[in-house]
Amino acid sequence: MFKKFLNNLLGNEDEPQKQQEQTQSAFSQPAAPHTDQDDDDDDDTSPIQDHHQYQFDPQTQHGTHYSKAAFDAAANQHYEGLLADQDEAPSENEKRNLKREAITQLYLQWNGHNYDQLVQFEMANSLELTGYATQGFNQVKEEGNPLYEPIHGISLYDYAGIAHAMTQGIPEATILKAMGIEKAVWEEVNLLWPERMKEDASFGIMTKYGEYFAIAGEHPKLANLKPAAATATGGNANLEKLKTDRYFYEELCGARTAAYEYGLDGAQWILEHFGINLSDFQAVAMDWMTAQNQQFNSNEIHHYMDYQLQKQKEYAERFAKEQGGNIADDVEF
């Protein structure tokens, strides 16, 4: 059986491809994503109910029933106490961790011990608490920061736009012409932006790049370029569904992972069966991640993770069937 499997991987056998083509329609019309029961379960356990007890500032995620100055003063006092309890002189990182501990303990005390709200607060203030920026909380300030200065006229937004267009399969020459730059300039830009990212200890450039990538399809100089033709019909409809239907998004994430586990090019498989290219898929993924960060709900996250794993398993079974089974399917205890 392993030889058959290996032959499939190495492309020495055409049969699995035929089988895959025959089953395409089944993949194009996925089963109903969820049941009413699922919705009921979510409603029962949603921590959103707890949020009614307190109001939070959308920017800082501090409770509106106290002032930030009062919180900072109390947190500092708590931190000094924790610091005084240390037996040995702490390193800079240990001091930062103690400060974070003081802040989170106090935050829980002052805001009703809501752990999901704490996670959201930590993400909104991650630059201060951990030194790292988090996507979706507008923490990165580009103005006046030399790390964000355009390189040969190419801003970080331009750079994300070019990367987005290239992942869509648009020829490099077409993109560079639309941007008005030559290849030599582009190749230096393409070396230096990643260098800036490595230099940035806060990961702010990478975070901002992710945010820009999510909206890169609207780049004024690149939006009109045509991506490589999708092979499946209804690509645009599927892309719209991917943007609005979280279950559909999770299903395709599971399918892509399963495809890679069976030696298929997962991104190509999604393009062939759903007409969605990698670039658009990743842009939508950024949007879902940002939305998840901004409305952090651990029950929801677990629910969607379980759903994705279930779908991954279903697709894995299909791929295994197409490839003649897994190598140890016949081994029994």
Add this chain to the structure above:
Amino acid sequence: MFGLSGNNKEAGDPVPPEWTEQIRETRERWFAFLQKLEERVEELCQAAIPELKAMRSSTDAVYEANIGQVWSGIRGQINQVREKARQTEEQKIRPFYRRLDSTGIAYTTALQFSEACAERYRRFEVFCHNWQEQLEAATKQDHEALYQKILNEHEQLKHQFKCLQCGAPIYLEKIYFSTSYLQCPACRTQNTYEPSTLAKSLSWIARDLAEERTAHLLDAYNKDAARNPDLYRSYLRSMFDEWNRIVPDMAASNEKFYQRLLDDFNKSV
């Protein structure tokens, strides 16, 4: 006197023959099951490694999608086998142990069964891990060999580039790894020089190569990390020196990255 003698589990009463037989049979089935799974993993890997090596040696590309896909598929199969073992352990071995534990049979007997099965399971996991490492090694690019190819290619090409305007030779004084403008020394025309795919890979392998060449310094730090943090600083400096030697044009930005990593480390000690 204190009722301790009534504790059969601690006293280690003889195990009833029917249980002895069940314990032996379950353990042997578990061992045989894992043995069969190992055979399948070994069979797959032995067939795959030569193929992967052949694919790797057929290309100079740093990242080759086909190799990645095949490797991903094989890893997926090994993970399927591991998952099968995990589920079987959860559904067959653990419940049997719990039954043993609850029947009042001598605790040491149940424990021996559990430890023997767990030890065999650990060996199975190590077995799979070792094969995965061998597979990974088969897909790995030989950076030293690739670097030598880049140097050889540069030796061949450095006197061959000519001005598109006047035909005068333009000497390539260094390895260009991105498209660059070169001025003709004769007519001052700006020429665009595009390096080969091989030369372009230099910037991608430079760090890996530098890390491999200074790996012994990192090992020395890892062996004495708690007592001698200076060993890490020494490793980091040497690694970046090596990196800069391979791609001198990147030295300025590399130094900024070095400073960042050094600052990160200093904050942790």
